Amino acid sequence: MDDLTGFQRDLLYVIAGADQPSGQEVKEGVEQYYSGEINHGRLYPNLDTLVNNDLVEKGQLDRRTNYYAIADKGLEEIEERREWESQYVNV
Template sequence: MDDLTGFQRDLLYVIVGADQPSGQDVKDEIETYYSAEINHGRLYPNLDTLVNRELVEKGQLDRRTNYYEITDHGREQIEQRRKWERQYVDV
């Protein structure tokens, strides 16, 4: 997970915190956090990176809508990251 961008980590956190969010759901949530519009050209290639690294699985809700779900590997990576962060910031 150390080779992910901050944006990719944020996407991963949004996905793990939701129940099979669609790409639009992820976009809406990340836009709220960033207080800025995120275009499709930024969002979907980064989601694909998470899928390619087997941190997230992509499924199909219908012909037009995909959903994203954290994998066990993705969950492990988040846990390791959180453990590392707690060494420095114990809130």
């Protein structure tokens, strides 16, 4: 996960916390954290990066709507990140 941007990592977390969200649902989820609207030109290339890195799986709900699902590798990366963070942040 060390090669992901913070935005990509946040997208990964949103996808992991949802049940096969559409791109629009991922956008809405991440916008709850970020101030301001996330445009499609930023969202979809970053989602494609997660798919290309085998962290997220992409499927089709219908002709116009794709869904995203966390892949096993994505879950492993999140767990490794949490273990690393816990060395430095105890809440």
